[in-house]
Amino acid sequence: MRSQVTRHVLRRPPATRGMATLILGSPTPRPIFRTYPVGCRVPRTVQRRPFFKLFQKPPRTVKNIEAEPGYEALLTYRFAHSKNLRPPPIPDLVKAWRDFFGYKARHNRVVNSLQALCAHEVLNYLIGPDKADNLILSSDDIYLAMQCLQKSPRDDPKQHLDLSRSLFREIRRRELNIQPGLLHNVTLDYRLGGLPGGSRYLDSFLVALSQYGRALEAKDLFLINLKDPKQSPHTDFHPRRSLFPVINGLAKEGQEQALREVVREAVKSGVPYDVSIHGVMTSFFARRDNIEETKFWWTRPIRKGLHPTPQTYYDVLQFALRNNQKEWAMEIYEDLVAQVESGSLSESKACWDVTFQFAFVLLGKGIDQIEHMFNVALERTKDKPKARPNIGSINSLIKCAIDKDDPYMAERFISLSKKMGFEPDLSTYILQLVYRLRAEDLDGAFATYQALRSLETSSNERELPVLNRLIRGLCASSRPDYGQILDVTGYLEQRHVTLEPETVVSICMAFMKNDETHEVIDTLSLHTAHYSIAERRMVRESFVNYCLDEKNSTARVWDSYALLRQFFPEVEAKDRVPIMDAFFDRRRPDMACHVFGHMRSHENTRIRPTLDHYVRCLEGIGRCPDMESLKMIHNMAKMDTTIQLNTRLYNALMIGYVACDTSHRALDFWREVTTSPEGPSYATLEIVFRAYEAQPYGDAPAKELWAKITKMDVDVPEHVYSAYLATLAAHSHLADVKLLLDDCDSIIGRRPDFLTFAYVYNALPSKEMKEDFESWSQHDYPTLWKALTQKHRRRKDEDGLPQFRISRPWKA
Template identity: 40%
Template structure:
């Protein structure tokens, strides 16, 4: 079993979800009612370590494998625990402990250069809001300093994967608190110099820069523009250095460009150009890149050719954006004179690197041509020589051209020039070998990368994730190699991407390595946001829904899914339940239903529609013990009111489980209810009459009432009525009922199902044979289609057509 720590972590993580969604409930244990599922047919609910018997020979056995627990970051458990108590409306922990946990977590994130994921940002918002709002009541207790709350503001500058609404809320809240505190000091008469010393702001306007960065990164650039105007106008003239103003307005421009707000981008540029920024290289980069990335040809040419202030050159990044633009849009002739002018302008080493990439990407030059250009660079400036970065750029250009052979040529050129491969070079090599699906080459590069890695940064993590996904995607995954790579990354305490974890888990499940699945989930998913967890969870759901995978394996996958992802959407749980019904395992399907019923979060519990789904499944694949379990849960469920659909489902399920007498009791409840029966009720009750001794009397009574009420009778109801008459041996009567369809009174004629249901319902082979002779004479075409499309099999009740009679509640 997983450790108690592991279980608590996942429970807390799900308690910590947004109050507005379905993740704010407690995670409870499996319902007691589930234990009623047959032990004969139900597999164990989880991977359980059974106690071993001590024998003499057991001395030489290996000890049982222990599962790895999650690596909980310092302080994170405090954030999780606070949120879980907040959701329960319980008393929060002591303030000192909350502050200590907050500080530990923030320092750890900043110290390792990590960002906050969306869930961590949400937890930080909730905890900080509580600590700040309760400050006035905490006299004599510890308070958060400017530096303490500023740590959260700094972390908002690093974008997460997925949505960043919580990051923006956190930045706004922290900055508002800093402003409030500063204003409070001013109201107390503290001078500005003392305030600056007290706040400990390390960079002029640093707090506002962080807020501006968050707003422009996370979709609030228009708000950033307004806030910047207000902020700048509120400053004394001696605190308005032009360089800072330019930098901030450039940040707003970048944000508007990132959000694709063209009209606002042009408006802000025109407003700021004459008095603030001007058309400098940074502005040139923003405007040119905005149009180049969208392949807007005329606008790209206009902004690129617009003169830059002081005749400065464009940035290397701008040139590279234009080079890619020209390659995509066949603008070689337009770009060539601009690049030739650049060559003649004594460019820097960084610009020469762009020129070399232009030669490969646009001019389609090879290795020998590029070597000639190296000589040209040396002639222009003997101090400039190609280095490893230059060769890496060229390899990347070859990769962009999807030309692995050219990439190999540039790699060989690097060896000729006696330039030792760097980590960045190995990353490039591994990337293009993976793109070329070169498994052996990728393995060799990976080994070199492991030796070259300096443990100071995680720049190689994206390509290593890509490598693991590649290994998992091969037709015959090399499980040992996969385990070796994951072990190397585990030693580095690296967190894998959700897509990688999903791929690993599916491979481990295919190899029946459930322990490795649990270890992988324990080590990585605890660091994920709810959105990232959904990526892994959806992979499990798809795996379980795959009918080609054995029932034993998908049940193991479900057991792990239930333990690690208690937030699984009820719609997905219903799909899983239906999938096990389709596998003809109603016991497993109802066990899933039981887990829903016992969930601590009310939003995850079954609704009336879910009960109907379960009962319809039991109607198709009967299991009496599972039916009793579901029925008992329904009786105890005060949130669900019995209606006609639920009574129909109960009637259908009990009839299918060979208890037509109990099924008929639900029909009586339907007839006595205010809602009354539906057409589905009629089809089901006629089927119950077919199964019940002397049920034909009840069927005639019901049919007489239908006739008196002059109801339109659907064909499936009429077919079921014929089956009810035939089920009690009324051969001549059912033949007359079928013959009445020829009159056109009901709007349809005799169909294959009419004859097939009647034939199957008749008791004894003699009656079946008599009916077959009659049907062949009277409805030869329909009977021939029935025989040709449906096989007959021998049963204790005689021959039966293999018909699918699907009743719905």
């Protein structure tokens, strides 16, 4: 540190200078001129505190990860359970359970598969034989969890199904008063019998079974309770309410016979054949193009003479168009129009909307004719406000235009709604976003989003899928508008919406191309913590693919890898090793070895490098030499107790040291191999010949080794033979090289290929020898030399000598 005393000393005169002529006691006059030299002054900066700095933006901060209440405790228990550690206290787990599922219920959030798995493990712990008697979790706690599980996840619902089954079993165990430890020895009776309140939980369980691929089991459970003659008349079980999810699940799974059976038995037991059953059965057979069954279920009378739902009408219309049943559909349309005009259905707005759809899709009416129909309907329903056409009628027509892939007609319907004075609603904007995105009209789609955002509606999730599609469309544009992307994502962030993993991938890739790393960090921080394992894998693989894309710059790839390592520490070794190879291919061995070092220091033993990974890394250093990286990997290998040095690893070390111009160190490993029980391999022989090629006076030991090989009368692979020829050529033994090439048939059993000639040519140390070898090859092996010159060009090296542009691969 610079001395402050010295600076002041240089500015002051010595104590004896200029004082000898002064009379003691006389006043000292002020000198006109300085009697001592002036030192160099050090300028002092004036401290300034500008007022305007108060209004500068603070530095960018990373957004914090917002974990859902209680979820951290569930994860902590799962980690402790997997590591045989002490779990969190029971009161903390109970509070976490209630906070987590209470938060999910209040905000209508989906429980992903990882959260369901954690909750299932906590449930098994809390209802264990030593704790179940205390009823730590109440029935209301369990029922709330069952209700939260009714919202389908984006990925595999297996964990949801398993948790729903365990929750229902626990409730039934309490109702049937079965001891906790005996549950696995008892065949659980699902029948309600006379137990009050049992159906309250059965409904939720039937929903879970039906939508998670177990509709047949739900059907059997429904029929058991439906047929039970001992069922109490005062039970809360409502077959009509429980039937709908069951038949929906059967229709979704394509279980035709089971669907017929459950409807038949339900109607036989007194469940009315209402519009919901009629709609499921008719639409099921219509979508399967079963003409007879579709007509049968369509014509079956509905309870109280009610008309089918608009969705059923539309499914039948599409069925008729696909199966050349336009005449039958025309009969349905004429009958509907007659009932609407006669007055029996004149007060049904849904039926008016269906007539508009039939006129547009079936009859091909244009926009002017549709407008005339609207005016007629408005005139006839002027005294019936609930039956008057409104924006919902326009929405039904827009949906038809979308299904016909006609965005132009959809826009005309929007114009018609403005002309009729209908105010667009949320459904209008959602449909408009759909067809504009299909037409790749991104500017129009963003304008629709801005109009949708201005709607004063309660929190709704219907628009979230199409807003995710909008973000993906904006990101996929050839020239993305990053301001628009941030506008949409900021709006959804304010609503605490978790984006779909495909959307997060699109955002991250778009901002990575624009070097907006902070935006990528914010996006990953806000959303990946709420993803399941499968969803995280989807995002993770996109970053891995980005790192492996040769079109991306090295700086961007390194940033991508840093984010991958930060947000996805679970990245497997099978994904890390290709990234390491990619950095070697980019001629960045330092980055590649850092990737390897991160694997080596990982806390998960399954991600740490194996012997194969060490070999692969050292082979990469052989392709792209770097002494610092080589020493680092060698030290890791020496300190790694999980691997054992063998011939293959010694070969890899020899490759690294030969490539780094320290062939003498590689020959030390060769001596280790020769004295090891395993002994050398053919790869070892090739590597040691290449070490002799780079070693001064390496021709003598190379000839001794070749003599031993020929004396042992073993088969010589071509790559060992080529390495020995290159060694002789590097040490100017061109005559011996020519003799060995002529004797190739007797050594390796076939003629040499042009790669061997290229290796020899590149190894020759002088221009004269290269010209001599080229002349000899053109004369004795014209075909091989011509093939070599045609496939590989020559260039000059740093010494000005011509070299074929060909690489010699390293293999341990």
